[in-house]
Amino acid sequence: MPKVATSAKVIHLPRKASRELRKQQLIDATIETLARKGYAALTLTDVAVEAGLSHGLVNFHFQSKEKLFSETLQFLATEYQQNWQDYLGRAAHSPAARIDALIRADLDPKICTAAKLRCWTAFWSESQSRPIYQKEYGGNDDAYNALLTDTCAELITTAGYAHEPLQVSRMIRALGDGVWQDLAFSETPCPRREALQTLHLGLASLFPRHFTVKGLV
Amino acid sequence: MPKVATSAKVIHLPRKASRELRKQQLIDATIETLARKGYAALTLTDVAVEAGLSHGLVNFHFQSKEKLFSETLQFLATEYQQNWQDYLGRAAHSPAARIDALIRADLDPKICTAAKLRCWTAFWSESQSRPIYQKEYGGNDDAYNALLTDTCAELITTAGYAHEPLQVSRMIRALGDGVWQDLAFSETPCPRREALQTLHLGLASLFPRHFTVKGLV
DNA sequence: TGATATTGACTGACAAGTCAATCAAAATAA
DNA sequence: TTATTTTGATTGACTTGTCAGTCAATATCA
Numbered sequence: 001m002p003k004v005a006t007s008a009k010v011i012h013l014p015r016k017a018s019r020e021l022r023k024q025q026l027i028d029a030t031i032e033t034l035a036r037k038g039y040a041a042l043t044l045t046d047v048a049v050e051a052g053l054s055h056g057l058v059n060f061h062f063q064s065k066e067k068l069f070s071e072t073l074q075f076l077a078t079e080y081q082q083n084w085q086d087y088l089g090r091a092a093h094s095p096a097a098r099i100d101a102l103i104r105a106d107l108d109p110k111i112c113t114a115a116k117l118r119c120w121t122a123f124w125s126e127s128q129s130r131p132i133y134q135k136e137y138g139g140n141d142d143a144y145n146a147l148l149t150d151t152c153a154e155l156i157t158t159a160g161y162a163h164e165p166l167q168v169s170r171m172i173r174a175l176g177d178g179v180w181q182d183l184a185f186s187e188t189p190c191p192r193r194e195a196l197q198t199l200h201l202g203l204a205s206l207f208p209r210h211f212t213v214k215g216l217v
Numbered sequence: 218m219p220k221v222a223t224s225a226k227v228i229h230l231p232r233k234a235s236r237e238l239r240k241q242q243l244i245d246a247t248i249e250t251l252a253r254k255g256y257a258a259l260t261l262t263d264v265a266v267e268a269g270l271s272h273g274l275v276n277f278h279f280q281s282k283e284k285l286f287s288e289t290l291q292f293l294a295t296e297y298q299q300n301w302q303d304y305l306g307r308a309a310h311s312p313a314a315r316i317d318a319l320i321r322a323d324l325d326p327k328i329c330t331a332a333k334l335r336c337w338t339a340f341w342s343e344s345q346s347r348p349i350y351q352k353e354y355g356g357n358d359d360a361y362n363a364l365l366t367d368t369c370a371e372l373i374t375t376a377g378y379a380h381e382p383l384q385v386s387r388m389i390r391a392l393g394d395g396v397w398q399d400l401a402f403s404e405t406p407c408p409r410r411e412a413l414q415t416l417h418l419g420l421a422s423l424f425p426r427h428f429t430v431k432g433l434v
Numbered sequence: 435t436g437a438t439a440t441t442g443a444c445t446g447a448c449a450a451g452t453c454a455a456t457c458a459a460a461a462t463a464a
Numbered sequence: 465t466t467a468t469t470t471t472g473a474t475t476g477a478c479t480t481g482t483c484a485g486t487c488a489a490t491a492t493c494a
Contacts, residue, residue: 018469038343040257043453054471059455121342124402125335126255134404163418167430170399170407170415177398178391185341187351190387198387201380205422213384235443235489260479271445276481278443 023061023071025051030072035115039122044068070132073123076116077137083111084144095155096210096217099172102148103199106176107192117184148172161207168206175202240278240288242268247289252332256339261285287349290340293333294354300328301361312372313427313434316389319365320416323393324409334401365389378424385423392419 029051033042044065048055062068084105091101106112127133152172153165179198183189190198196215203211210217246268250259261282265272279285301322308318323329344350369389370382396415400406407415413432420428427434 022469035345037346039255040343041346044455045453055454056456056471057469060470063455065454118342118345121338124398125338125342126257127402128252128335129254129258164430167411167414167418170411171392171418174392174395174399174415175388175419176395178393178395181341181394181398182387182391185344194384194387197384198391201384201388202392202419202422205419213381239443261481262479272480273445273447273482274443277445280481282480 019061022053022057024075026053026058026061026068027072027075030068031076031115031119034072034122035118039126066130066132069123070136072119073133073136076111076119076123077140080111081140081144083108095151095158096207098151099148099155099203100211100216102151103172103176103203104196106180107196107199109192112180112183112192114184114189117180120180121184145169145173155207155210159207159209163206171206172199172202175199236278239270239274241292243270243275243278243285244289244292247285248293248332248336251289251339252335256343283347283349286340287353289336290350290353293328293336293340294357297328298357298361300325312368312375313424315368316365316372316420317428317433319368320389320393320420321413323397324413324416326409329397329400329409331401331406334397337397338401362386362390372424372427376424376426380423388423389416389419392416 026047029047030042033046033050037046043055044058045055047068048058058065058068062071084102087101087105087108088098091097123133123137149165149169152163152168155161156163156165156168176199179195183192183195197213200211200215201213204213243264246264247259250263250267254263260272261275262272264285265275275282275285279288301319304318304322304325305315308314340350340354366382366386369380369385372378373380373382373385393416396412400409400412414430417428417432418430421430
């Protein structure tokens, strides 16, 4: 019978499933440890202890520390992209509703945890010296930006606002990144509800006929 | 005769001035190296090479790597605070002019370089495990936030806007942080002029009678 | 002014410690 | 048994911090 996983306990999983589950378990442990200790102070032993395993396993499943990080980033990037695409799929078709979906997606509890946000920052600040990380994520970002800009352009044109689409989408992205930073590093981060209000205040100011501070009209 | 300093050359300075100049030289080298290599990969030898000195000297002037980082952060924090206080001192007394001064200060070429912004991020993402860094900077941040919120409240009250001061100041800060992030990590960061426009677009949306995308009315 | 003594910034080799990666042996499942 | 996963001791590379010695800049003296 498969034993249930709890942090800092030895776990034995059915062999067939083991490989993928172990890798995910180690990736989860990497995210937690990275958030708690930062990039510089993190050792493979830390990750292994967090996962309740021995450090040799990390190099068994991933071939190197670098590859562990690379796959962790890839996991976060995929999860992020998947998330906003899901939100978009469930949103109404109007441009305002799609913009609302995109900013709500960024605050989804699944991806917007302090730990994961700190991981993003850790990867960004190390990305200068490790081009791998840029490749891992760069592409998705461009797709997201293009989509946001197009949707803003659509709203501006159809509803007759006088904004420049590129400027507006830049501002929305900056707002989102800024809110994320507060959630990640502020000693007293504002609750998710207030973070969403901050984003909606920006949208309400830009598009007063389509948004209020409470959200989509 | 004192020899002139150039990177990667041994230099002998007049002794009286040497201590402070060397420390600053090493702090500058730390900022450059931190931005180029990130926190994890940075060694004392890297910093020394960047400064054109031997690594033993780093521990001679600073007592440890930790202290080098701590003083580097302190330098950045002081420079940042000094800068916005200068801008505020030169600004007109109206609340709108003061808000404009604060956001222009954040984009001053002296403090808003890609290297320095990347350093801030590096320190933030390591701050979890090193409480020293929080202490070094936490206080100034509170003062800045309080000032911004008060100034927003003043503008809102005197000009009869219908915003909530705390929400507005949160949004302005988030915008500023988001723009900084773009300048620090985007592969194609927008020029400073466009970054300023993004911030002014936010202010123009919030306070249309006091700001346009071009700036203060 | 020129010669000598003193100071203290600076170097580079080295000791001590840390960590990623390896691998042989053990445990476990098929 | 055979195949696979897991462990943990070991290795080798690398980094920080130290320290004895060097040498330029200054102070002192003739």
